[in-house]
Amino acid sequence: MDILTNIVLPLIIPIGIIFFWIVIVRNWTKGKRGWWNTYRARSDWQTSLGMGVIFLFFSIVSWFESNTSLVPFFQAGSRWRDASILLFIIVWQWIYVKKIRRMSWRSAFLNVGLQPRDERETMMILKATQLGYASTVLMLLGLYLIALFLNMPSKSSFVFLIVTIVFFSKAIFSYSLDRSGYPDQS
Amino acid sequence: MVERNKISNRIKELRAKFNMTQEDLAQKVGVTRQTIISIEKNEYVPSLLLGMRIAQTFKLPVEEIFIANF
Numbered sequence: 001m002d003i004l005t006n007i008v009l010p011l012i013i014p015i016g017i018i019f020f021w022i023v024i025v026r027n028w029t030k031g032k033r034g035w036w037n038t039y040r041a042r043s044d045w046q047t048s049l050g051m052g053v054i055f056l057f058f059s060i061v062s063w064f065e066s067n068t069s070l071v072p073f074f075q076a077g078s079r080w081r082d083a084s085i086l087l088f089i090i091v092w093q094w095i096y097v098k099k100i101r102r103m104s105w106r107s108a109f110l111n112v113g114l115q116p117r118d119e120r121e122t123m124m125i126l127k128a129t130q131l132g133y134a135s136t137v138l139m140l141l142g143l144y145l146i147a148l149f150l151n152m153p154s155k156s157s158f159v160f161l162i163v164t165i166v167f168f169s170k171a172i173f174s175y176s177l178d179r180s181g182y183p184d185q186s
Numbered sequence: 187m188v189e190r191n192k193i194s195n196r197i198k199e200l201r202a203k204f205n206m207t208q209e210d211l212a213q214k215v216g217v218t219r220q221t222i223i224s225i226e227k228n229e230y231v232p233s234l235l236l237g238m239r240i241a242q243t244f245k246l247p248v249e250e251i252f253i254a255n256f
Binding site: 117118119120121123181183 | 216217218220221224230232233236
């Protein structure tokens with residue numbers, strides 16, 4: 001087993017990124033408000049829409065290529081590498097929720113990462129969440145039908161389409177909040 | 187024109203009478219200023235609890251502040 005590629009690099013790179021991020025957030029910003037700790041509905045839906053379009057493009061490009069590279073990446077790779085990716089995601093979520101946004105886990109999961117300040121904001125988030133979940137279900141159903149009837153040749157395209165759906169749902173959620181006048185929030 | 191099946195209110199009028207800003211009222215009843223603005227514009231109908239808090243602030247019964255147009 002190549003220790004450098006399978007254990008050292010997958011652990012050192014995420015830890016390095018996280019460490020660099022902490023240095024930026026904690027020391028350079030000194031409690032200032034910025035994009036790193038502020039939710040802005042407008043920029044969030046625009047970014048999510050942009051990412052969704054990019055992944056839709058990837059899906060279309062990889063549609064006809066019989067490309068299965070993404071699936072073997074997880075199937076044939078080292079378990080250590082997969083575990084370190086999972087560890088990175090968990091540690092990153094902990095840092096983002098507890099240290100950067102300074103939220104409780106309850107707020108992070110139940111209020112989709114937002115902290116409503118009163119009943120009106122709670123209603124706004126509830127409506128946007130309902131819309132977000134409904135659109136996710138519809139798009140996943142659409143993807144299921146496509147996969148069922150078109151016999152998708154590319155597994156990479158399937159994975160990319162799921163990522164596209166996640167970004168489009170986030171865009172719909174934030175767009176709904178933006179339209180209802182939800183304020184910028186740290 | 188008064189819209190049917192809507193709830194209008196006298197909050198703006200009462201604030202002026204009590205010499206209160208939107209921010210003052212928001213702080214007293216524990217909501218944001220944006221929420222007071224939305225209620226005053228009849229864009230948002232407050233919960234019963236918030237309605238009662240507002241009524242308590244102006245020392246009036248709820249039905250004298252919020253008027254249902256059936």
